[in-house]
Amino acid sequence: MNESEAAVWMGRLVELSRSEGALPDPVLIWWKAQFLERQDAQVRVARPIAVAQWLSLVVAVVTTIVLCAVNWPGIRGMLEPAGFALWLAVAGGVILTGLALRFVFGE
């Protein structure tokens, strides 16, 4: 098949494509693009705040771990007499704090 024959066959295909219903409204596409652009701009503006939030969370968690590690003998001495129930309460508190932070930062 040479180039002109190919062009004729493709022209036939184009003819078949002509009756394919109404095109989507360009006004809707235009406004959707504007909306997405505004959404992108909002995300760009909010990004430093989100980064700062995550950084503060990491700093808080690391600080808590370091403080617990440094004061571990004292914490252990305080918890040991209370027994299993207090350990359970502390573990529950840690998990709930984690969930609360996840909820806050998830927003």
Added chain:
Amino acid sequence: MDQGEFTAFYHETAPALRGYIRRVSGDGQAADDLLQEAYLRFLRAKPAAEDRAAMKAYLYKTATAAIYDRWRKQRCERLWSLAFGFREEPPPDPGTGDVTRCFQKLKPRERALLWLAYVEGYAHDEIAGTLDLKEKSVRVLLFRARHNLERILRQNGLSEVQP
């Protein structure tokens, strides 16, 4: 580009672009979604409205990328369906007419090449830019695409028909 310029550009390019998307993707039902996706990507790239030909070439490039992205997504979904026994979606509508069915038997890249070359009248460098190919490869790939189209038409008893 303002809204008026976009609307004029849309009316100028959308009918042919929908034909391109429909023929290359082989999915008539998704053609309008892909058309919108192509124009949205095009608008978000903030094209300068001076060079009409460059804008059109960029539009076809975004449309081709949207078609490929959809295929990738569908391939993932198909793998999930196979893995978890979900219901398979019906195969895409091949369109009406023998010529259309023959065209759908070509590889997607061959369909894109033939459309850009013989419907849009793109030069080899423009096709290379749109489909991310090397300019030197386009001639060879086009030759193969024509050869394959001829073979498929012949297999379907269409080569003897005067186009």
